Amino acid sequence: MAESPIRIERKGAVGVLTINRPKVLNALDVPTIKEFARAWGLLEDDAAVRAIVVTGAGERAFVAGGDIADLNSRRGIAHWQEFAELIHRVFRRVELCDKPTIGAVQGYALGGGTELLLALDLRILAEGAVLGLPEITLGLFPGAGGTQRLIRQIALCKAKELMFTGDRIDAQRAVAIGLANAVVPKDKLMDEALALAARIAEKSPLVLKLLKRTLNAGADMAMDAALAHEQAMISLVLDSEDAHEGCAAFLEKRKPVFTGR
Ligand code: HXC
Numbered sequence: 001m002a003e004s005p006i007r008i009e010r011k012g013a014v015g016v017l018t019i020n021r022p023k024v025l026n027a028l029d030v031p032t033i034k035e036f037a038r039a040w041g042l043l044e045d046d047a048a049v050r051a052i053v054v055t056g057a058g059e060r061a062f063v064a065g066g067d068i069a070d071l072n073s074r075r076g077i078a079h080w081q082e083f084a085e086l087i088h089r090v091f092r093r094v095e096l097c098d099k100p101t102i103g104a105v106q107g108y109a110l111g112g113g114t115e116l117l118l119a120l121d122l123r124i125l126a127e128g129a130v131l132g133l134p135e136i137t138l139g140l141f142p143g144a145g146g147t148q149r150l151i152r153q154i155a156l157c158k159a160k161e162l163m164f165t166g167d168r169i170d171a172q173r174a175v176a177i178g179l180a181n182a183v184v185p186k187d188k189l190m191d192e193a194l195a196l197a198a199r200i201a202e203k204s205p206l207v208l209k210l211l212k213r214t215l216n217a218g219a220d221m222a223m224d225a226a227l228a229h230e231q232a233m234i235s236l237v238l239d240s241e242d243a244h245e246g247c248a249a250f251l252e253k254r255k256p257v258f259t260g261r
Pocket of ligand 1: 023024025027064065066067068069083084087108110111112113134135138140142143144
């Protein structure tokens with residue numbers, strides 16, 4: 001039987017999803033995206049998983065993009081809709097996931113690979129990682145949500161430069177323009193990503209969920225609506241057992257234990 005293009009494992013409270021097509025630098029074809037969605041659902045539904053790390057198998061790539069052979073095998077609007085609609089649906093689900101998510105990147109994260117990172121909350125890069133949106137060189141543009149996510153996350157002139165030129169950028173530059181959080185030594189990548197995920201996973205899953213919803217929804221609202229939405233969300237938080245546990249733990253000079261209630 002062929003090896004699955006997606007692996008999932010649990011490291012304590014952290015779920016790790018590995019895209020596993022190293023022979024093609026973990027490029028995303030339709031079966032891989034479908035399997036990714038199935039695996040993502042398992043991690044989302046598992047209450048014991050409080051944070052999710054996404055990485056790529058092998059040393060050469062996180063994800064080198066949408067699978068160009070798969071993309072090129074399609075003709076006609078129905079075929080394009082099949083790929084684009086699927087990847088849009090799945091990346092949106094990733095972006096709106098109620099659990100915190102982290103991309104751990106080694107090697108190439110190009111095209112759909114960078115677009116996947118844009119849908120993840122935090123991005124940790126190994127030294128030597130290479131990001132970029134080379135779609136323009138293929139006669140395409142970043143169509144897995146990348147155009148819209150990028151212009152909402154980094155300065156517009158930098159976003160346009162990346163998309164117009166298709167140039168690759170190194171890890172340090174990616175951090176400098178606000179596309180990623182940190183660069184770490186190659187042999188520390190998973191340790192650092194897992195430690196960050198574990199630190200976040202100790203926090204209240206309920207509060208993280210409401211915080212993520214406040215940020216994701218608020219980012220696209222007018223200010224008054226966003227503030228009203230934030231106020232509604234914090235009202236739920238204030239009334240939670242976890243808020244009382246956190247405040248009580250501070251007053252009693254002990255570590256809080258959050259349950260998500
Ligand atoms: C399919 C890919 C691939 C991809 C690499 N491979 N990237 N196959 N889709 N995106 C395959 C190669 O064909 C090759 O297969 C094997 O992986 C190793 O890659 P090489 O090119 O031999 O490695 P190297 O010379 O080190 O170059 C690495 C690279 C290059 C710079 C990352 O592979 C590259 O430019 N890849 C394409 C990157 C890209 O343009 N991504 C955007 C895709 S479009 P063989 O069989 O020869 O060993 C996209 C749009 C998505 O993402 C959204 C659409 C809606």
